[in-house]
Every structure is written in C-alpha cells, then in structure tokens.
Amino acid sequence: MQSIWEALSLAVALVLSGDADLLEIVLLSLRVSLTATAIACLIGLPIGALVAIGRFRGRSAVLIVMNALMGLPPVVVGLLVYLHLSRSGPLGFLGLLYTPTAMIIAQTILIAPIVAALSRQVLEDLHAEYAEQFRSLCLTRLQTVQALLWDARYSLLTVGLAGFGRAVAEVGAVIIVGGNIDHLTRVMTTAIALETSKGDLALALALGIILLVIALGVNAAVQSVRMTAARQAYV
C-alpha cells in the first residue's frame, strides 16, 4: 500500500517537473498508438461494413475468424512482425526493425481485427433496421456502406477507442519489434516493464498512473468532440 502512495506522489512530481525524457516517451506512445488506430480504422471499418451487409458463402466462418482474431496475443504479433522485418526476414531490406514504424505495423495488425469485428456488429445491427429503406431507395452497395458508416459514426468512435486502448496498453509486441531503445523506441509500456525489471516498482507504477491519465485524456477529447457534434446536430 505504501508504494501506491509513493507512486502517486512520484507521478505528480514527474509531471510537474516537465521531465524532457518523460515527455518524449509520452509523445512517442501517442504517436505510435494513434497512428496505428487510424490505419486500423482505415482497414477495419470497410471490412467490417462489407461483412455486415454482405451475404456470401462461408460468412459465418469469416465472422468466427474475425471475432477470434480480437484475441491475438500481442507477443505473437510481435514475433511474427519481427520475423518479417528482421534483416534475415523477407522484408529485412526495408531496415524497419527497431523503429517506430515497426511498432505502428505491429499495433495495426493487433487492433485492425478489433475494429473490424466490433464495427461489423454495430453496422449489422444498424443495417437490420434500415435494410428495407435502403432497398426502397435502390442504393448501391457502396452507398449503403457510406450511409451506414456515417450514421453509426458515434458508435464507431467508441470502436476506435477500444482499438486505441488495446494499442496504447500493450507491451508484448512493441518491446520485440521496437527493442525499447532509449530516445528511439521507448514508449510508456516498455518503460514500465524496464523500471519493473530494475525493481523500481514505485517509478513503474507512477508511469502506469501517467499512462492511465493519458488514456483518460484521449477518451475525454473524443467524448467532447462527439458531444459538440451532437449538440450542433440538434440546433
């Protein structure tokens, strides 16, 4: 218990001190995970929408696979990306291992299935409501997808946040493909793992508290965007 209070006061002191190293780590965490979330949405949302409105053979098998991929273990994703980006791997010539780009790739693979599977469910429910209307308007498939994505945009924001939450909190993938290199690929979670392994549990916990606050901040920002937009819609 004592170390929890110690960690809290350490977290406050760290933030107030405006430590340059801490700021660098926080910014890299945000840059990597927000970029991965954006790319995962670009990939995941269209896939989710197409599967939501599509009727094709093997659809239930696709659903099962999509849902199962939500449980991809980060360390397995990290290993797969490592094996591809390693100098001895098929994409080694790109020289991407131990860079933030490698971390973005790993997190994108990790959360794209989450975005696809959750958006599929949201859009399928919405589609069930509107299907007849869409048919009477003779919408093309593309128009249907566009209308659904627009109409469900607030629910899909939550889907995006679920993806971001998973990305910013995972350590297994980024520590393998990023290497936790100081001033290059060190993010919040790998810094926490490092301080834990040094036995500095209070500092590790303090970093964890700061990470939580950052996640809160991102969620609050999205929520305020959503509320502003909703208010304007009713004016």
Add this chain to the structure above:
Amino acid sequence: MLNQHLTATTIALFIGGAVWAQDQSIIVQSTTSTANSGLYDHLLPIFQAETGIQVNVVAVGTGQAIKNAENCDGDVLLVHAKASEEKFVADGFGTKRTDLMYNDFVVVGPAADPAGVAGMNDVQGALAKIADGGALFASRGDDSGTHKKEMALWADSGVDPSAASGGWYRETGSGMGATLNAGIGMGAYVMTDRATWISFANKQDYQIAVQGDEDMFNQYGVIPVNPARCPSVNVDAAQTFADWLVSDEGQDAIAGYKVADQQLFFPNAPDS
C-alpha cells in the same frame, strides 16, 4: 527569397542530418545486466561525444541477443556466455571476440535463510544444501548467460533441479529483474550477477547469501557482427565502438562506473 533560401538550407540540413544519423548509428544486442545497472548511461555519452556515433541498445537475455545478432539485427554483440560467444564467432556470425570486463555472480536469499547457506563461499555446496532442504529457488529458465551459468553450477553440484521444476525449483522464464521480483515475492533463493543486484531497487529483506567462489566468475565479451555474413552492418562504427570499449579510455570509463560507491564491472580486456 530569404524564406526560400532558408527553407532550402533547412531541407539540406535535414537531409544531411538524416544521412549522417543513419551512417553514424549502431545497434548493440546486449545482455540486460549492463543496461539495467546503468552502465550504458555512463559509457555511451562519453563515446558519443568523442566519435559522434549514436549507440542504440537492445537489452535482452544473452540467448535472445545472440539469436537476434545471428539474424543480422545488430552491429555489435555484448553478452556473457563465453562458450556461446565462441560458437557465434566460429559459425561466422562475428569477426572476433574480445574479453571486455568481469564481475561475479552471487546467490541472494531472504534474511531468515531457510536453507542455512548464508555466508558460504562454496557455491556447489550451497546449491546442494538448498536442494536437500527443498528451500525455494527461483531460476531464470530463459537460456540467458546467467541461466547457462546456473545450470553449469547445478551440474557441478550433482543435483538435477529440473526434476523438481514447479516444486521447490521455480523457472520464471523471464529476465533477471523479473526473476528477482518473483523470487523475492515467494521467498526463494536467486542467483544473479552482482551488478544487477547492487543497482536493484526492490531488495526488501534480501541479502547476498553466497559469494566469493571462483566458479562464480562472470566474464563479458564484445563481438562486432561479421559484415561478410550480414551486409547490413555498419562495419566502421561497430569496430570503432568495440575498439573504444577495449581501449585504455573505454576500460577506465568502465572501471569508473559506480553505484552506491561500489564498482560494478571490472575491465579486463587484453592489452592491444
């Protein structure tokens, strides 16, 4: 006009800087003890100020570091498992192995000392005593340099601890720090390198129980990765770094690193 000129200069500087940075940075695949103890934080700024070479350290267990270097994912290997290092060079992955520095391993245990080994300096005898009494022992179990050493010491002591794995013998399968955290949490004896132990912050009531046996000697070596095998390595910068570490200046810098007034690593590179 001035603006344009400035932009062009900025771009030129940026591109120049990027190229320079690319040429002058290396990746060191390293054991964790040298990183966790803060040695690199002490050495690298000195080296970088002198040579302009940026050194990026990937700190993993010795086994994984060697594997990563064999995959050409590093320019220099700095680990502590001599037999594996010599094999690495013999297999053509490294150009040359040089002794760099040493410290020693210790066995740490709870103040209550359930196995009664505190103060012993015969490590094989102490391990046999721990096994006989069935006192808990937490092992790295991760093919790291420390784990390999521990297994060799068990073999010398005539005990096969793997038979008791999950019983009194607990293999954490993780790094030195994580194993110390786990071992201290369950009241188990742990073998660790002295550098990690001195700088470890979560000691609780743990003390060094066994130390001073010649067999607990811990030698670190440095090996540049072979460009003939891995064309992507930054040969010149890697060689510069390896040469600097074993030079008088590098060796003095290693000797000068202290935590709590204790020297953590003792340089012993051969005179060149």
